[in-house]
Amino acid sequence: MHLDVQQLSKVFTTRRGPLLVLDQVSLYINSGEFVCVLGASGSGKTTLLRIIAGLETATHGQVTVDGHAVSGPGSDRGLVFQTYTLYPWLTVQDNIEFGLKLQGMPKGERRDRVHHYLHIVGLGRYAQLFPHQLSGGMKQRVAIARALVTEPQVLLMDEPFGALDAQTKEMMHEFLLDLWRRTRTTILMITHDVEEAVFLAQRIYVLTSSPGRVKEEVAIQLPLERTYRCKRQLEFVQQRETILDLLREERLKAIA
């Protein structure tokens, strides 16, 4: 799998005229990688992800998966939103099963697959609960399982932990990293949280704001086995500071 974003631009038509939100953004992600796109608000990062997911169209440029241009949403690109988007009328189990049902997978096979992913996200005991009975962190774990169950080529995540409290967020980071190592899923995550990006990603694309451009591509030099303790280590802090400086530079430019 190779996902390629080539010279992507997006112009929104507003009442005050055309507004450029993404300016010739190019990036790629290889099979099994964990890549973060980091940007402040106004960097068009959510728009970028929505275009990759096929929920919006680009004004110029294109997105390809294994050489095939993306023309709309599909189950090869799973998506996890920041807001809780579990179907409220379905149980945890039925939520996870939903995508397989849509694709017409036979019932027996469906049950096995759902069972497998329920355990991967550690929610086996909660299979029969409804979303409103779950905490925010649990809801996002179900959303991740629901996106993974159809075994997409790449998992797209739009600030998936943005609505969680700091402690839950930290737990979810370790959870996601562990899940990524075990399942070898390719992940592309959008975030504005520098620490989150450095902790999770192998590579980070730092975006500028208004319009969003790729300011820099940063490869993270940290061991693959990461726990929350490594956030206090010098290498981690240094890489975080480098990126914070990049973003700060952008802020100052915006004010000037």
Next chain:
Amino acid sequence: MVKAVMSRSSLPPSVFWRIGEAIPSSLQMVLTGLSVLLPLAVWLLLANSLWADPRFLPTPQMVLTAIGRLWQQGLLANDTIASFGRVTSGFLLAAVVATPIGIAMGTFASIRALGEPIIGILRYMPAPAFIPLLIIYFGLDEAPKIALIFIGTVFFNVLMIMDAVKFIPKEFIEVTYTLGGNRRQVLLQVITPYIVPSILDTFRVNIATSWNLVIVAELIAANEGLGKRIQLAQRFFRTDEIFACLIVLGIIGLVLDLSMRFLMQRTCRWAFPKR
């Protein structure tokens, strides 16, 4: 001194005048009881006082007797069944027609553009204004009454269901596409289950309109029904029977409303999360 400053700067506590908060359940029960008992007491006092003419304002006792008499004569059950049958037929017809149209209009902007203007005009034509036309078309039998209830309810059903669909969070639809769903699946497996509680609530609200209209229809031309009973009572100056029918109508409405709520909470538990 300190106390005076405190009371001026902070909100004084209250139980009765709390805004947007629940009241204690004991107070709730007392107020609920008063809501019915207070008007009843006023009626009791007024009707039994010296200035009241019982021919115009019957006492609660007289009305109770009238209800018993109508029941014993078999008229009350007969009339209630007749009215109920008309409401049920007219309303079910309106529900069956309105639900798919409302969902389609809420889902597709194109269907909405096609349907909304004409329904916007039609719903402002008062349904009773159609009665003469309906009598010309359908005669004096059941058909014009059912048609009246249908006309009076169907457009409101459509518009309210349409609005419910419009407010479905876009993310539910988008996430379904990314799970490999097509438009047909979004319509039938996401939008439809999502709005079932709203549809039931729409029915609960609009069935009241159906009850209004069945009485209107029966006042004009009918052989039986609660509206007909009221009209006959007027002819014979039986205000006690008019009051009796009004009370029966109120009770039927309350029972209908409560059973619709019950049905809704039973079938759509997910929409009523307990705290």
